[in-house]
Amino acid sequence: MASPNSGVSKVLIYLLRRDLRVTDNPVLDEVARLYEGRDSGEHISSQPVPDFTHLLPLYVFPAQQVDVSGFLHKDARTRETGSRKPYAPARSQVGNFPRTGPHRAKFTAESVWDLKQSFQKLGSDLVIRAGRLAEVLDDMIEQFERDDSVLSTEDGRLELVGVWMTSDALPEEKEDEAQIKAVLENGGKQFRLFGDEKYFVDDADLPYSSMNELPDVYTTFRKSLEPLRSKPRPVRAAPQKGSLPPFPTSTLIPPQFAPYEIPTTLETLTERLLRPLDLDSALNFFNAAPSEAHWVSTYTAKQVTNAHPLSGGETRGQHRVQHLLRTGAMTLYHETRNGLVGEDFSTKLSGYLAIGALTARWVHWQMHAFEEGKIPASSDKEADDDEDEWKAAPGFGGGESEGTAGVRFELLWRDYMRLCAQKFGARLFLLDGFRGASARPTTAGSESTTSTITSPTKSAPTKTWRFLTEQQEAESTSPKPTTLPASANNAPSFALSTQQVLHRFVTGTTGIGLIDASMRELAVTGYTSNRARQNCASFLSSPSHLGVDWRLGAEWYECCLVDYDGASNWGNWQYVAGVGNDPREGRVFNPVKQAVEYDGRGEYVRAWVAELREVRVGEGGVEGLMGVFQGWRLEGEEREGLEGVEWVERPLVRIPFEVARRPREGGRRARGGAVGRGGGENRARGRGGRGRGQSRGGGGEKGRGRGQGGSRGSRSGSRGVRGQAE
Numbered sequence: 085m086a087s088p089n090s091g092v093s094k095v096l097i098y099l100l101r102r103d104l105r106v107t108d109n110p111v112l113d114e115v116a117r118l119y120e121g122r123d124s125g126e127h128i129s130s131q132p133v134p135d136f137t138h139l140l141p142l143y144v145f146p147a148q149q150v151d152v153s154g155f156l157h158k159d160a161r162t163r164e165t166g167s168r169k170p171y172a173p174a175r176s177q178v179g180n181f182p183r184t185g186p187h188r189a190k191f192t193a194e195s196v197w198d199l200k201q202s203f204q205k206l207g208s209d210l211v212i213r214a215g216r217l218a219e220v221l222d223d224m225i226e227q228f229e230r231d232d233s234v235l236s237t238e239d240g241r242l243e244l245v246g247v248w249m250t251s252d253a254l255p256e257e258k259e260d261e262a263q264i265k266a267v268l269e270n271g272g273k274q275f276r277l278f279g280d281e282k283y284f285v286d287d288a289d290l291p292y293s294s295m296n297e298l299p300d301v302y303t304t305f306r307k308s309l310e311p312l313r314s315k316p317r318p319v320r321a322a323p324q325k326g327s328l329p330p331f332p333t334s335t336l337i338p339p340q341f342a343p344y345e346i347p348t349t350l351e352t353l354t355e356r357l358l359r360p361l362d363l364d365s366a367l368n369f370f371n372a373a374p375s376e377a378h379w380v381s382t383y384t385a386k387q388v389t390n391a392h393p394l395s396g397g398e399t400r401g402q403h404r405v406q407h408l409l410r411t412g413a414m415t416l417y418h419e420t421r422n423g424l425v426g427e428d429f430s431t432k433l434s435g436y437l438a439i440g441a442l443t444a445r446w447v448h449w450q451m452h453a454f455e456e457g458k459i460p461a462s463s464d465k466e467a468d469d470d471e472d473e474w475k476a477a478p479g480f481g482g483g484e485s486e487g488t489a490g491v492r493f494e495l496l497w498r499d500y501m502r503l504c505a506q507k508f509g510a511r512l513f514l515l516d517g518f519r520g521a522s523a524r525p526t527t528a529g530s531e532s533t534t535s536t537i538t539s540p541t542k543s544a545p546t547k548t549w550r551f552l553t554e555q556q557e558a559e560s561t562s563p564k565p566t567t568l569p570a571s572a573n574n575a576p577s578f579a580l581s582t583q584q585v586l587h588r589f590v591t592g593t594t595g596i597g598l599i600d601a602s603m604r605e606l607a608v609t610g611y612t613s614n615r616a617r618q619n620c621a622s623f624l625s626s627p628s629h630l631g632v633d634w635r636l637g638a639e640w641y642e643c644c645l646v647d648y649d650g651a652s653n654w655g656n657w658q659y660v661a662g663v664g665n666d667p668r669e670g671r672v673f674n675p676v677k678q679a680v681e682y683d684g685r686g687e688y689v690r691a692w693v694a695e696l697r698e699v700r701v702g703e704g705g706v707e708g709l710m711g712v713f714q715g716w717r718l719e720g721e722e723r724e725g726l727e728g729v730e731w732v733e734r735p736l737v738r739i740p741f742e743v744a745r746r747p748r749e750g751g752r753r754a755r756g757g758a759v760g761r762g763g764g765e766n767r768a769r770g771r772g773g774r775g776r777g778q779s780r781g782g783g784g785e786k787g788r789g790r791g792q793g794g795s796r797g798s799r800s801g802s803r804g805v806r807g808q809a810e
């Protein structure tokens with residue numbers, strides 16, 4: 085190792101993307117190991133070690149994914165190298181939506197800032213830039229190397245020795261990696277890609293010699309890895325103060341290239357990111373967000389709150405895990421996970437996992453410690469380790485519970501989605517999905533799987549889609565309907581363009597309560613539950629409902645979700661749209677039946693569809709809620725004040741659905757459930773049936789481990805429900 089004081093600082097850049105953490109971080113672990121001269125013989129790679137004296141952690145807001153126009157300098161100055169043309173706004177391909185909406189922009193800013201503070205606590209720092217990744221690095225190298233650079237001062241000079249970064253499974257990120265590699269290697273610098281270790285099972289422990297062997301069915305994949313509790317590798321320790329090489333003299337670090345400038349506080353960073361993202365004016369129904377003043381319920385005093393009020397960052401993510409364990413929410417997860425209202429019905433860890441602020445195996449080991457009766461160690465010293473409180477937590481020291489096992493089960497879904505993305509490459513984004521008969525074999529991006537990928541075992545059934553533009557329609561080979569399906573709509577003369585249908589879908593004005601509640605919640609908070617996501621995805625894509633090109637839904641989710649993760653989002657959309665890895669053909673969610681089962685008091689729908697809050701549902705139980713679940717069914721006095729409301733008068737779809745009385749002792753009825761005739765995806769499995777060996781889907785089956793109707797299911801007792809499809 086060269087001495088830090090030799091005048092020339094040999095700089096290694098650690099370029100961070102979706103690995104925004106210091107704990108359980110393979111790159112930092114390796115850097116610290118080399119810097120400290122530790123050699124346990126466990127080096128991550130056999131590549132030559134560059135001679136570095138300083139570490140420069142770098143995060144770049146990627147201009148193709150995030151609109152960076154808010155960073156434009158108001159008097160864009162021109163440097164000698166010439167000012168660059170500003171980047172075009174980052175928009176999605178099919179629907180032209182902003183690729184990163186306000187919720188994730190804010191969450192990302194918080195995560196980046198938290199990381200910066202963590203590096204500062206370690207005696208280092210994080211440099212923030214904006215642009216295309218390879219261009220930012222290219223510019224930095226050029227600045228480093230110019231002899232006449234204003235950066236070469238009596239303080240010394242920086243010399244870049246290499247760039248290390250974590251690999252990613254998606255094609256766009258792979259392209260970035262290839263471009264960065266080319267830039268580095270042209271300049272004679274080292275480029276090193278580390279495995280992405282934020283997942284549950286390490287790549288090296290998968291029982292496949294190539295991605296071609298990855299099963300097309302999740303259950304088969306899961307079974308090949310059971311028992312899940314024994315699968316994750318140990319976490320890598322967080323670096324300690326002094327264990328990382330020093331941060332280079334900041335005056336020597338090349339500035340952000342023109343015409344952009346980088347804000348210097350979290351507040352301004354967030355403000356600049358949000359500046360171009362004016363979702364509110366596009367969706368001016370936002371005043372429909374639940375507020376206590378509007379919340380009227382004769383059934384419950386529970387107030388509806390934002391289900392995802394969480395801020396970004398590793399520190400907050402670690403707190404969240406500790407909170408879930410300490411309150412028993414993780415232990416009870418199997419009972420609550422299909423909830424729709426509240427903060428703790430599910431873990432809400434997805435945002436932290438997506439951005440790499442937490443790793444799935446870190447979550448596993450926290451649960452493991454808890455299960456073994458040990459207070460999980462947190463790197464956050466502020467956490468209050470009140471021993472008595474921990475000991476009183478449900479499940480503490482009780483071994484693996486149904487709840488913690490359920491969380492492991494879900495975390496593995498995330499692994500599976502990512503491996504599918506790796507296996508099928510760009511097919512993740514194709515209309516006919518993984519199953520696409522028309523898709524050409526793709527070369528997977530992974531270095532370990534460069535072989536040509538064959539089609540999955542099942543080909544895509546022929547589907548009809550409504551497209552947004554004539555051009556998209558012309559480019560597609562599938563048959564296209566021109567109006568909404570008359571049978572479902574029940575109003576054949578009512579023909580809207582796809583654009584109008586899509587607008588009503590994303591603004592939560594379809595006329596189907598569960599869908600509208602979820603789409604409004606998504607736009608307002610950046611989160612909606614898995615149950616609601618499945619229903620919305622099915623409703624948009626199914627030919628018996630809207631039959632719209634599912635990629636538009638996936639893109640809208642990409643825009644809005646705080647927890648957007650390319651593989652999980654597009655993989656789940658494919659799954660529900662019937663072009664992905666769902667082994668069952670033609671499954672359709674009936675959002676009215678689902679509302680009856682999972683929102684049996686109408687709390688969720690009435691929280692988010694403010695127009696329905698005043699509707700009196702009487703004592704009619706589920707029957708009385710039919711007008712909440714489909715506004716057009718409101719009659720007489722119930723309809724007062726809603727005359728002329730477009731989605732009440734002319735819903736996009738009318739779903740025939742009746743509530744049938746059943747003798748109490750007769751039909752099959754699950755705990756708290758409203759179900760007489762069970763729909764396929766929600767069949768009762770009883771408390772104990774956590775579902776090992778049961779088939780369920782990423783976008784689909786979530787009924788395991790809880791009665792049909794779920795912990796928040798209808799309390800309608802002796803009533804059964806009948807409806808179309810499921």
Ligand SMILES: Cc1cc2nc3c(=O)[nH]c(=O)nc-3n(C[C@H](O)[C@H](O)[C@H](O)COP(=O)(O)OP(=O)(O)OC[C@H]3O[C@@H](n4cnc5c(N)ncnc54)[C@H](O)[C@@H]3O)c2cc1C
Binds near residue numbers: 437615617618652
């Ligand atoms: C149409 C659709 C789109 C989706 N888009 C995304 C997305 O962009 N990002 C994302 O993280 N999840 C996505 N999911 C999966 C799932 O809905 C979310 O992970 C979950 O709702 C997040 O809430 P949670 O953290 O409380 O989940 P929990 O129920 O607490 O689950 C724990 C963790 O397991 C993982 N997980 C759970 N279910 C799935 C699943 N089906 N697929 C992959 N991972 C899963 C998540 O990391 C989650 O944080 C999508 C699902 C559907 C049906």
